Amino acid sequence: MIQSSFENYKLSSELLKAIDMLNYKSPTKVQEMVIPAVLEHKDVIVKSQTGSGKTAAFAIPICDLVDWDENKPQVLVITPTRELAIQVKEDIFNLGRFKRLKVSAIYGRSSFYNQEKELKQKTHVVVGTPGRIIDHLERGTFDTSKIKYLIIDEADEMLSMGFVEQIEDIIGKLPDERTTILLSATLPKDIAVLCDKYMKNPVYAEIEEENKAIDRIVQERYEVDENDKLNLLRDITTLENPDSCIIFCSTKIKTDELFDELAKLNYTCEKIHGGMEQSDRLRVMNDFKQGYFRYLVATDVAARGIDIDDISLVINYDIPQDKESYVHRIGRTGRVDRNGKAITFVTPDESKYLDDIHKYIGKEIELKERPDKEAVKDKEQEFIEKMNGAPEIKQRKGEQLSRDIIKLHINAGKKTKMRPVDVVGTLCSIEGMSAVDIGIINIADVSTFVEILNNKGEMVLKELQKKPIKGKLRKVKKVEI
Numbered sequence: 001m002i003q004s005s006f007e008n009y010k011l012s013s014e015l016l017k018a019i020d021m022l023n024y025k026s027p028t029k030v031q032e033m034v035i036p037a038v039l040e041h042k043d044v045i046v047k048s049q050t051g052s053g054k055t056a057a058f059a060i061p062i063c064d065l066v067d068w069d070e071n072k073p074q075v076l077v078i079t080p081t082r083e084l085a086i087q088v089k090e091d092i093f094n095l096g097r098f099k100r101l102k103v104s105a106i107y108g109r110s111s112f113y114n115q116e117k118e119l120k121q122k123t124h125v126v127v128g129t130p131g132r133i134i135d136h137l138e139r140g141t142f143d144t145s146k147i148k149y150l151i152i153d154e155a156d157e158m159l160s161m162g163f164v165e166q167i168e169d170i171i172g173k174l175p176d177e178r179t180t181i182l183l184s185a186t187l188p189k190d191i192a193v194l195c196d197k198y199m200k201n202p203v204y205a206e207i208e209e210e211n212k213a214i215d216r217i218v219q220e221r222y223e224v225d226e227n228d229k230l231n232l233l234r235d236i237t238t239l240e241n242p243d244s245c246i247i248f249c250s251t252k253i254k255t256d257e258l259f260d261e262l263a264k265l266n267y268t269c270e271k272i273h274g275g276m277e278q279s280d281r282l283r284v285m286n287d288f289k290q291g292y293f294r295y296l297v298a299t300d301v302a303a304r305g306i307d308i309d310d311i312s313l314v315i316n317y318d319i320p321q322d323k324e325s326y327v328h329r330i331g332r333t334g335r336v337d338r339n340g341k342a343i344t345f346v347t348p349d350e351s352k353y354l355d356d357i358h359k360y361i362g363k364e365i366e367l368k369e370r371p372d373k374e375a376v377k378d379k380e381q382e383f384i385e386k387m388n389g390a391p392e393i394k395q396r397k398g399e400q401l402s403r404d405i406i407k408l409h410i411n412a413g414k415k416t417k418m419r420p421v422d423v424v425g426t427l428c429s430i431e432g433m434s435a436v437d438i439g440i441i442n443i444a445d446v447s448t449f450v451e452i453l454n455n456k457g458e459m460v461l462k463e464l465q466k467k468p469i470k471g472k473l474r475k476v477k478k479v480e481i
């Protein structure tokens with residue numbers, strides 16, 4: 001079989017460069033189906049799990065189609081959770097990096113004012129959660145008149161969270177002439193109704209994976225009494241000694257309690273649940289992605305959509321009470337062609353939930369005997385060594401993309417009437433610089449940030465020490481990306 005390639009899609013060189021630097025060698029199945037359809041402006045319904053490359057499946061063609069010169073948002077992506085909004089924003093930003101696309105995320109429990117300011121500037125893509133999108137629409141701070149592409153991500157989750165009316169309200173505020181893409185892991189009837197109402201002759205892309213994530217994951221279960229769970233967890237983590245592990249609990253309180261227990265036992269661990277501040281949740285997620293600690297105790301907040309590579313073990317400390325949640329939880333391991341392991345604790349009165357899961361996944365999760373005490377003892381030293389050892393910090397996604405880019409801070413902004421054209425004008429007057437070397441420009445009240453691409457940042461920084469911008473010499477320095 002001929003291996004398909006991104007080169008076949010006639011994408012711009014900026015997109016191909018980003019795809020290459022993200023190390024995507026060839027399109028995944030869902031991408032093979034979705035990219036050509038979206039490039040032809042067709043509406044698409046995608047039935048696919050996360051982990052299949054579905055974000056890039058719509059992000060690649062959308063980034064290519066966006067008109068850079070248009071200042072108002074052209075793309076709206078609706079996601080059920082803030083975490084997913086941030087992740088999708090990052091994915092689109094990485095893919096659109098060399099096309100210099102501006103991507104904003106708008107979500108609740110985060111400064112409305114800052115989001116409003118961001119939306120006032122040039123923005124190509126807006127990613128947001130339903131409630132906050134509506135807030136911006138109602139207050140007139142999000143201009144949707146130029147939206148040409150609407151993406152509804154994780155539609156089934158959005159519906160089960162009760163967002164259907166909000167979604168319809170949002171759609172009602174968008175131009176009719178648009179391409180609509182809906183992605184969902186399952187397609188229950190109410191989603192079909194939504195598609196009928198708002199999509200035009202959609203292409204239907206269902207991805208029957210030959211090697212489904214769920215089949216790549218070794219699934220085991222243990223019968224255990226509630227008050228014996230912590231002991232079992234200790235034995236299993238000692239034996240498995242995973243590099244990274246998520247432990248799911250059913251409630252915030254249980255998450256807090258288990259986290260406290262594990263911290264007392266010197267596990268390198270953190271917790272995440274919906275009762276925490278947004279900024280703490282983000283920090284925990286990022287640190288976990290980079291491998292700063294090995295164990296994350298979580299409620300289902302962390303189960304959906306979140307893309308973390310290399311989670312070797314998922315433990316359902318509490319069995320999920322809804323069968324779909326089981327699949328989402330264990331899907332945190334075994335991502336894109338990797339193998340993983342999922343272990344579920346079942347107490348004697350929870351067999352009903354287990355039966356539901358068995359029916360849903362179409363097979364029985366293997367029942368294991370409690371680990372042998374001797375075997376656990378043998379592994380204890382190794383376990384302690386790993387726990388006390390320094391973690392191996394992983395590169396952030398997109399870091400590779402940022403390698404040749406330097407961000408500069410210029411000490412002047414809107415208050416001194418600085419405009420992008422002033423910055424571009426000065427930069428292009430430097431020998432060896434042209435517009436393609438200039439990345440995203442962000443003008444705040446008294447500051448301007450500009451990215452210099454293609455390894456030219458240091459040279460530009462030096463030149464700008466003696467070159468005026470908008471008639472005056474400005475303080476220019478390098479800042480963190």
Ligand code: AMP
Pocket residue numbers: 023024025026027028031049050051052053054055056305307335336
């Ligand atoms: P998603 O299904 O969107 O959650 O994507 C799962 C993971 O696959 C993400 O880490 C992507 O960066 C990665 N990915 C997307 N497309 C490709 C590709 N063509 N080749 C390799 N990895 C990919």
